[in-house]
Amino acid sequence: MRSSHASTAQVRLRYRPASDVLSGDIELGMLAAGDPVTHSPDADTHLTWFPVLGDDEALAGFHLLHASAQAAHGRLDALPVPLARLIPHLIERGLAALPADGTTLQRADVRVDATISVPVGQLARPSPTGHPPAEWSVEPADIARTVESLTTLAHTLGAAAHRFPAAHQPPTIALAAAVRELASVIQRSTGRTAPGTAAAARAALSRHLPFAPHERNELLAALTDVDDTQSWPAVWALVDDLCASLQHSRALG
Amino acid sequence: MPTSPSTAILDRATEHYAGALHRQVVRVLASRPLDADDVAQAVVVWFLGQPEVLMARYPDPVRLGRVAARHACISFDRRQRIQRCEGARLFVQADGTVQPGRRTISGNTPAVEGGDELLDLMAQPTLFVDDHVVTQQFCADMLSTLQRGLSAADCELLMLVDGHGWPVNVLATRLGVARETLSRRISRIRRHVQQNRTHMALTGTTTT
Numbered sequence: 505m506r507s508s509h510a511s512t513a514q515v516r517l518r519y520r521p522a523s524d525v526l527s528g529d530i531e532l533g534m535l536a537a538g539d540p541v542t543h544s545p546d547a548d549t550h551l552t553w554f555p556v557l558g559d560d561e562a563l564a565g566f567h568l569l570h571a572s573a574q575a576a577h578g579r580l581d582a583l584p585v586p587l588a589r590l591i592p593h594l595i596e597r598g599l600a601a602l603p604a605d606g607t608t609l610q611r612a613d614v615r616v617d618a619t620i621s622v623p624v625g626q627l628a629r630p631s632p633t634g635h636p637p638a639e640w641s642v643e644p645a646d647i648a649r650t651v652e653s654l655t656t657l658a659h660t661l662g663a664a665a666h667r668f669p670a671a672h673q674p675p676t677i678a679l680a681a682a683v684r685e686l687a688s689v690i691q692r693s694t695g696r697t698a699p700g701t702a703a704a705a706r707a708a709l710s711r712h713l714p715f716a717p718h719e720r721n722e723l724l725a726a727l728t729d730v731d732d733t734q735s736w737p738a739v740w741a742l743v744d745d746l747c748a749s750l751q752h753s754r755a756l757g
Numbered sequence: 758m759p760t761s762p763s764t765a766i767l768d769r770a771t772e773h774y775a776g777a778l779h780r781q782v783v784r785v786l787a788s789r790p791l792d793a794d795d796v797a798q799a800v801v802v803w804f805l806g807q808p809e810v811l812m813a814r815y816p817d818p819v820r821l822g823r824v825a826a827r828h829a830c831i832s833f834d835r836r837q838r839i840q841r842c843e844g845a846r847l848f849v850q851a852d853g854t855v856q857p858g859r860r861t862i863s864g865n866t867p868a869v870e871g872g873d874e875l876l877d878l879m880a881q882p883t884l885f886v887d888d889h890v891v892t893q894q895f896c897a898d899m900l901s902t903l904q905r906g907l908s909a910a911d912c913e914l915l916m917l918v919d920g921h922g923w924p925v926n927v928l929a930t931r932l933g934v935a936r937e938t939l940s941r942r943i944s945r946i947r948r949h950v951q952q953n954r955t956h957m958a959l960t961g962t963t964t965t
Contacts, residue, residue, distance in 0.1 A: 518794060522772065523779035523801070527794040542788035548780075550787035567787050567794070569780045608772050609805050612779075612798070674769050681773035688819035689784070 511535060512621040513562070515587065519571065521598035522612045524704070526571035526591060528583075530564050532556060535624060540564055547693040548574065548700030549582050553629050561629040570700030571595055577703045586622045594618050642695030642733045650736045653743040654687035660747045672714045679708040686730070699731045715750075722746050771808045774818045775801050781822025782829070791833055800825045903953050911946045918943055 514531040538555035545551070548569040553561040563584060568574060572595045580588040598616040661680035665673050682705035689698040706727045709720065726742040729735035779797045786793035804811055804821070815821035904912050917923045929939040 520779065520794070520798070523776040523797075525780055525783055525794065525797070527783075540790075544787065547784065550784070552788075567783050569783060608768055608775060608808075609802070611772065612775055612801050612805065673766060677766065677769055678773060681770070681777065684817070685777045685780075685819060688817050689781075692819065692823070 511624045513624050513627060515620050515622050517587070517590070517594055517618045517620075519594050519598040519616050520612075521572075521595070521602050521614055521616070524570050524572050526568040526595070528563075528566045528568075528587065530562075530622075530627060532562060532564055532624070535562070544696070545582060546700070547689050547696045547698040551582060556624060562624055563627040563629065568700070570704040572599065573703035573707050574700045576707065577699075579699060579703065584622065584626050586620065586626055590618065590620060642736075646733070646736055647690065647695060649740055650730070651687045651691040653740045653747075654683055654690070654730075656747050657743050658684035658687060660750050664750060668714055672712070675708065675713050679705065679713065682708045686727075690730075695733065697731050697733060702727050702730050719746060719749060722749075767809075771805070771812070774808070774812055775804060777818035778804055778822045778825070781819045782826045785823055785826035786830065789830060791830075796826070796829045796833070800829060899957070902957050903950050905953055906949060907946060911942075911949075914939075914943060915946050915950070919947075 513533075513535070516529045516531070518527045518529075519525070532554055535554075535556045541553045541561070543551045543553060550567040551563060552565040554564040556562040566583065568580075568583070568591075571591065574580060575592050575595055580591060583591070594616060598614065601614050601616055602611055603614070658680050661676055661683060665676040665680060668676055682701065686698055686701045686705055689701050706724060709723055709727065713720070715723070722742050723746055726739050726746065729739045729742070779801050782797035782800050783793045786796055800822070803825075811821060815824070907915075914928075917928060918925060925940050925943060926936045929936040932939065
């Protein structure tokens with residue numbers, strides 16, 4: 505019998521820059537033996553593993569949400585190395601293909617594809633000891649409190665956007681949308697974090713916004729701490745203070 | 758449907774919403790044995806057909822994403838069952854071939870009137886079957902309320918004249934009555950329907 509390590513699999517990658525979603529589909533063919541198992545280490549990463557001959561499991565597909573933000577923050581370690589090397593180039597090509605003056609539908613239709621051959625051995629699932637177990641022991645009250653804080657922040661930012669000068673409105677709306685999505689995803693993810701969405705919010709924060717330096721630093725710290733459920737109480741405090749500060753700051757008039 | 762003038766801010770908000778919608782559909786469907794990215798793109802295209810309406814109804818794109826993904830899953834499962842001919846009975850035809858004798862929805866329950874149309878509706882990937890059925894039921898209730906108090910012959914006359922456009926004089930000749938007689942009867946039926954319509958508008962109900 506031919507060893508699965510010596511075989512190669514065709515990996516088809518698809519990237520949609522408008523929604524920042526990267527999908528991969530791996531053709532394992534006859535090597536696949538058994539039913540697929542889907543694993544989501546967080547709310548923004550979904551991996552599908554197939555039992556294969558001679559190995560425990562091999563990657564059969566994946567979805568990476570907020571892929572550009574995750575790639576920018578070096579969060580591609582859940583994927584095999586050959587794919588993690590290719591993905592930044594694919595994302596760059598996709599973002600360059602977005603028409604600057606196109607309609608929303610035209611931009612949503614943009615998609616870039618790539619196909620590579622990868623040895624099946626390099627698609628093998630890492631041993632469980634290499635990954636710490638996911639944190640599932642989050643109390644529902646903690647989730648609700650975090651969601652409440654982030655939702656309030658999104659509303660504050662959304663209300664503030666209309667008072668800002670025209671040049672500052674688009675980045676503020678982008679930040680408000682990212683924070684709102686972060687709150688909604690955390691609310692529905694049963695205690696899992698959403699590092700991709702948080703990274704996208706941090707990326708939105710890095711744009712030109714009319715915030716004081718200390719407000720920007722506090723928000724950045726909150727959006728960093730939200731990736732760790734143990735730090736959520738600190739997030740509440742930071743975000744609540746920031747909301748009060750934003751509501752009374754001179755920037756909001 | 759009227760929409761407000763396109764502005765850069767509205768376009769930007771729509772684009773953010775569409776992106777979040779796409780991502781949420783992928784989140785929900787990632788563990789399903791279907792192409793989550795394709796389904797999500799179909800949902801986004803559907804959303805962009807009426808963005809302002811849907812953004813007003815579902816301010817949170819994550820919530821709409823969950824609803825749309827659920828409907829897409831139901832439609833996908835139903836379409837697969839239809840394609841697998843599950844629930845269809847096969848009958849031997851006169852020429853010896855075996856064909857579905859009648860389309861059934863499930864098990865051995867025969868399709869009721871309009872069953873074929875219902876199966877076609879369920880096979881559409883982007884149609885919200887539940888909403889469509891509710892709308893159809895509402896229209897049927899409204900029509901029933903408008904016809905309240907009319908005989909079956911009255912309803913048939915009204916349908917022939919106002920629905921199919923038959924001239925009153927031609928219809929009177931075919932029915933063997935005077936044109937004036939038929940005209941008075943049609944007028945009486947129309948007044949009755951108008952009274953039912955007024956009552957329905959004032960009470961806000963469609964049920965008897």
